[in-house]
Amino acid sequence: MKKSQKAILFIIIVLGIPLISTISISAIILLPPVPKSSNEPITFMTYNIHFGVGMDDMLDLERLTQNILVANPDVLGLQEVENGRITSQGIDMTFWLAERLGMHYYYYPAVNEAAFGCALLSKFPILSVTGYDLTSTELERVLVHGVVQVNSSFTMNVFVVHMGLSNENTTRQIEEVLTITNSTSGAKVLMGDFNLLNDTNQIKNVTQLFNDTAAKHSPTPGATFPSFPAPEVGNRIDYIFATNYINIEFSYVITDFLPGIHTAAEFGSDHLPIVARIRF
Amino acid sequence: MIIVSENVFFNEIDEKVTDSKSLGTFLILPLILTLIFIQALRAYVPGIYIAIFHVVFQDPGWISSLLILFTIALFFIPCFTNLLCKKTSPKAVAKISIIVMVLLRLLMAIPLPSLLFESISPGFPATYETILSALIIMCYGMYMGAFLGNWIENDSKISAKSKMNFFSVAMIGAFLLDAVLRTFGLTLDPTLLTMPLIPSYWFVFQYLGVIIILPLAIIAIFITMKWFGAPFEKQEVSPDDAGSGISKSLVIIVSFSLAFFLFLETNVLLYPNAIAQFTGTHYALINPIMIVGIAVSLLILLFCSDKILLNKGFIVVINVLLVIFLAQFLFVEFLIPLAGTLIMYMAAIFIALAQVFFFLDLYLVLQFLGRYKFRWNRIKSISNGIAFNLGIMILFDFLYDFTTDHAFTISAFRGLGPLLLLVGGIILVVLTILLSFLIKEDDSK
Numbered sequence: 001m002k003k004s005q006k007a008i009l010f011i012i013i014v015l016g017i018p019l020i021s022t023i024s025i026s027a028i029i030l031l032p033p034v035p036k037s038s039n040e041p042i043t044f045m046t047y048n049i050h051f052g053v054g055m056d057d058m059l060d061l062e063r064l065t066q067n068i069l070v071a072n073p074d075v076l077g078l079q080e081v082e083n084g085r086i087t088s089q090g091i092d093m094t095f096w097l098a099e100r101l102g103m104h105y106y107y108y109p110a111v112n113e114a115a116f117g118c119a120l121l122s123k124f125p126i127l128s129v130t131g132y133d134l135t136s137t138e139l140e141r142v143l144v145h146g147v148v149q150v151n152s153s154f155t156m157n158v159f160v161v162h163m164g165l166s167n168e169n170t171t172r173q174i175e176e177v178l179t180i181t182n183s184t185s186g187a188k189v190l191m192g193d194f195n196l197l198n199d200t201n202q203i204k205n206v207t208q209l210f211n212d213t214a215a216k217h218s219p220t221p222g223a224t225f226p227s228f229p230a231p232e233v234g235n236r237i238d239y240i241f242a243t244n245y246i247n248i249e250f251s252y253v254i255t256d257f258l259p260g261i262h263t264a265a266e267f268g269s270d271h272l273p274i275v276a277r278i279r280f
Numbered sequence: 281m282i283i284v285s286e287n288v289f290f291n292e293i294d295e296k297v298t299d300s301k302s303l304g305t306f307l308i309l310p311l312i313l314t315l316i317f318i319q320a321l322r323a324y325v326p327g328i329y330i331a332i333f334h335v336v337f338q339d340p341g342w343i344s345s346l347l348i349l350f351t352i353a354l355f356f357i358p359c360f361t362n363l364l365c366k367k368t369s370p371k372a373v374a375k376i377s378i379i380v381m382v383l384l385r386l387l388m389a390i391p392l393p394s395l396l397f398e399s400i401s402p403g404f405p406a407t408y409e410t411i412l413s414a415l416i417i418m419c420y421g422m423y424m425g426a427f428l429g430n431w432i433e434n435d436s437k438i439s440a441k442s443k444m445n446f447f448s449v450a451m452i453g454a455f456l457l458d459a460v461l462r463t464f465g466l467t468l469d470p471t472l473l474t475m476p477l478i479p480s481y482w483f484v485f486q487y488l489g490v491i492i493i494l495p496l497a498i499i500a501i502f503i504t505m506k507w508f509g510a511p512f513e514k515q516e517v518s519p520d521d522a523g524s525g526i527s528k529s530l531v532i533i534v535s536f537s538l539a540f541f542l543f544l545e546t547n548v549l550l551y552p553n554a555i556a557q558f559t560g561t562h563y564a565l566i567n568p569i570m571i572v573g574i575a576v577s578l579l580i581l582l583f584c585s586d587k588i589l590l591n592k593g594f595i596v597v598i599n600v601l602l603v604i605f606l607a608q609f610l611f612v613e614f615l616i617p618l619a620g621t622l623i624m625y626m627a628a629i630f631i632a633l634a635q636v637f638f639f640l641d642l643y644l645v646l647q648f649l650g651r652y653k654f655r656w657n658r659i660k661s662i663s664n665g666i667a668f669n670l671g672i673m674i675l676f677d678f679l680y681d682f683t684t685d686h687a688f689t690i691s692a693f694r695g696l697g698p699l700l701l702l703v704g705g706i707i708l709v710v711l712t713i714l715l716s717f718l719i720k721e722d723d724s725k
Binding site for chain 1: 290291294322323325326327329330393402403404405406407409453456459460462463464466467468469472473474475476477478485486546547548550551553554555556557562563564565567568571572575576578579582583677681684695697
């Protein structure tokens with residue numbers, strides 16, 4: 001083979017093969033998920049995914065997916081989501097989970113380096129979405145507001161939030177969140193990791209405008225943190241609040257992903273997810 | 281019709297390295313080992329990150345996390361490579377490092393069912409993976425010292441300049457292969473899959489890592505056992521001999537250059553999704569552009585003459601452009617608060633072009649490492665350079681982490697992430713330009 005022919009072959013291998021395979025994958029990625037439209041009740045889930053790391057310290061997005069698929073939600077709010085960080089193997093978690101679950105998605109990071117973000121995933125098309133930075137003296141916190149089109153005649157506002165840790169921060173952040181939610185009308189769901197117990201003043205401010213779906217459905221909703229070893233003695237700090245709905249079919253904390261087995265490896269995160277099925 | 285001009289590296293491969301033994305030893309084996317090194321680094325940092333969290337917050341079992349932190353000490357074991365080479369031989373050290381590295385990587389690729397190891401400790405699989413990664417990184421440093429150091433001094437059929445060209449091509453080839461693998465994993469590295477909760481249809485996918493790593497491991501071990509002898513046939517310079525140069529401290533400069541290259545690559549540039557996130561562009565459009573950038577770097581090394589690549593004017597120009605592109609990428613949101621989509625895409629495309637400049641800088645640093653005469657012998661210079669490089673990189677990774685997750689403990693660091701990356705880029709550029717003025721043509725054997 002002549003040198004020039006070898007050179008051409010080399011260029012084809014080095015440049016052509018990666019480019020063709022990458023463009024093919026990109027074409028698949030750019031295909032939108034199969035759109036869903038429904039008149040049925042909608043299943044919501046909120047889950048703090050702890051950077052994809054479970055209680056066995058292993059980063060495992062497929063395990064998280066299987067945790068999520070226990071309830072197979074239509075609309076999913078995630079917290080502590082990362083993208084492209086070396087500390088989580090550089091994965092774009094929202095994108096990967098959305099492709100895996102066949103959902104539309106939006107991610108808003110808490111810091112520019114794509115850490116501690118919130119994500120909204122939905123089987124229904126997301127018409128518009130905005131990310132808000134909440135005032136914080138500690139690690140930055142964010143709120144995601146998405147308008148989700150459930151069917152041709154019904155859209156709803158979905159808010160996903162991750163609150164701070166100190167009393168000072170959460171008080172101010174709750175005010176900001178409620179200002180934003182109050183600027184919208186119609187059916188609304190506010191969900192996320194509030195880092196607040198249900199008897200705090202901040203949560204009481206929220207329940208003046210929204211209903212706590214888990215408390216509405218059960219007098220003793222379970223704890224959501226920590227997931228292991230004993231969630232029953234933990235705290236309920238994750239919530240799904242809703243307003244302008246017809247009824248709540250169920251709302252509960254998912255505590256068991258492998259019936260009959262209780263082990264750290266079962267849990268994809270240090271939090272437990274809450275699921276609520278609501279008819280609007 | 282492509283006309284391959286005279287003084288390019290492609291000719292060197294075509295004319296001097298025609299047998300499969302040489303191609304395997306000088307190109308394929310370093311490529312596979314560098315790929316394994318990149319994957320090990322990717323697996324290692326999350327383990328350390330989680331361990332730090334457990335120690336800082338004194339979670340139950342934080343003592344075992346403290347033990348994980350001690351694995352950082354393994355990065356300095358390559359400093360003993362020359363001593364081991366004296367006690368045994370460079371060939372033995374290189375071969376054993378390769379085989380240990382490959383076998384450990386194979387072990388890592390087999391998903392460990394966490395459920396089975398509950399009785400040892402819930403965090404055992406993570407600890408196990410982190411320790412294996414650290415050992416792989418350690419072995420890579422020893423391999424580079426023992427193999428490269430010995431090859432440069434003792435094989436006169438190929439010039440030192442060309443030997444470092446081989447290694448540079450192999451390293452960039454590894455980055456390219458890694459980028460393609462992660463494209464197929466949709467930003468996840470498919471060779472680092474872990475056991476899911478319920479092995480349903482995912483049962484096959486979780487072994488994808490083994491399916492990818494196993495043939496590479498077989499090829500690496502075959503080349504090592506059958507073809508690895510050539511660079512060690514003549515021993516004109518032994519590990520007992522001192523170097524013929526006057527400076528040790530320039531090894532530190534090389535270490536810093538490599539460290540900042542790895543720091544920038546692993547924290548931003550290796551991940552098109554991170555670029556897409558920073559600039560608000562779409563991953564599906566940025567990823568092919570980034571991959572083309574890496575491939576073009578490789579082709580430039582193969583088909584451009586050294587007279588251009590090591591020309592001081594050329595190096596200054598590309599490094600100035602590199603700093604400009606890096607700065608506009610890191611601060612595009614701040615410089616133009618309402619930056620439109622077009623400007624965001626321009627920022628993303630420029631940083632993809634900057635990848636080419638980064639790899640050309642890597643090439644120059646490796647050329648310097650291979651050609652400059654240090655006071656230490658070549659094995660010691662290279663292995664010490666790699667060890668210091670890893671230590672400095674991990675230090676800056678910790679600092680970068682303090683600008684994000686731990687900024688609430690040290691508030692002075694808050695928001696300084698982009699600035700730290702830019703400072704790293706400027707240091708890399710300054711050191712690279714400095715090294716370019718120190719390389720002389722007659723350093724090459």
